Amino acid sequence: MAKKTKNLFKLMQPVxxxxxxxxxxxxxxxxxxxxxxxxxxxxxxxNMDADSIATLLTRVTAPALTQKEINEMHTLDFIGLAELLVPFLNPPEPGASNVAETESE
Incomplete structure (x- = not known):
């Protein structure tokens, strides 16, 4: 699978x-x-519905990816980008910062 570093993802197959x-x-x-x-x-x-995640990725990626680019990307690249969204979508345990908050500090 391609490399992930904090909020940055290196694609296996460039767009x-x-x-x-x-x-x-x-x-x-x-x-x-x-x-x-x-x-x-x-x-x-x-639930990581592919269509919903693809739409969300068009709104939160830099450079901004188009729906067509996301739909045509390698499956492992799509899954890797979807995995990067998880820390932002999971609430932290009471009294703890979530992963997304601690990475941005």
């Missing part, structure tokens, strides 16, 4: 855009904003 390639993708701070979930079914997001 090709015209004359350039995207080799790594970052999950941006937009994931911490409720607006990034607008119009999405939270149960589907929590």
């Amino acid at each position: 090709v855009r015209k004359d350039s390639e995207i080799g790594q993708v970052e999950i941006t701070g937009a994931i911490s904003q409720a607006g990034s979930l607008r119009g999405l079914n939270l149960i589907r997001v929590a």
Whole structure:
């Protein structure tokens, strides 16, 4: 599987855009904003429904990936990016910071 470092994910298979390639993708701070979930079914997001996660990724990636790029990416790259979302979507235990909060410090 491709490499993950904090909120940065190195793709196994780069996304090709015209004359350039995207080799790594970052999950941006937009994931911490409720607006990034607008119009999405939270149960589907929590269950890692592929369509819901793909829509969410279009809103929270840098460089911003398109729906078409996400739909055509290698399956392991998609799964790796989806895994990066998990710490932001899991509430911390009472009195503890979640992984996403501690990584951004």
